[in-house]
Amino acid sequence: MNWETLRNHFPDQWVLFEAIEAHSDNGRRLVDRIALINQYAEGKDALNEYKLIHKTEPNRELYVAHTSKTELNIIERKWLEVRI
Template sequence: MNWETLRSHYPDQWVLFEAIEAHSDNGRRVVDRIALINQFDEGKDALNEYKLIHKTEPKRELYVAHTSKIELEIIERKWLGVRV
């Protein structure tokens, strides 16, 4: 599904989803296909589930967003320095 479809099925909800198909464009991540993992009333609950999944599967491209947003705006961040 795409973001518009997800928004119509889960209005005014926090959602945790995985990007199934995505690409980069001018420092932004454009998500073409989405797989919903779960929906929430509270953003903190979505973030908590994100952390649990990310801890065990860090290579998955997961996002938390609120469906009131008409468009997803995901800015890519570059990590500088050394991770320990």
């Protein structure tokens, strides 16, 4: 499914989803296909589940967003692989 379809099925909710197909363009991540993992009334619950999944499967492209947003605005960050 795409973002518009997800928004129509789950209006005004927080969602945790995985990007099944995505590409980069001018420093932004554009998600073409989405797999819904879960929906939530509270954003903190979505973030908590995100953390649990990301800890065990860090290679999955997971996102948390609210379906009131008409477009996903995902800005890519470049990591230097240095943690302080």
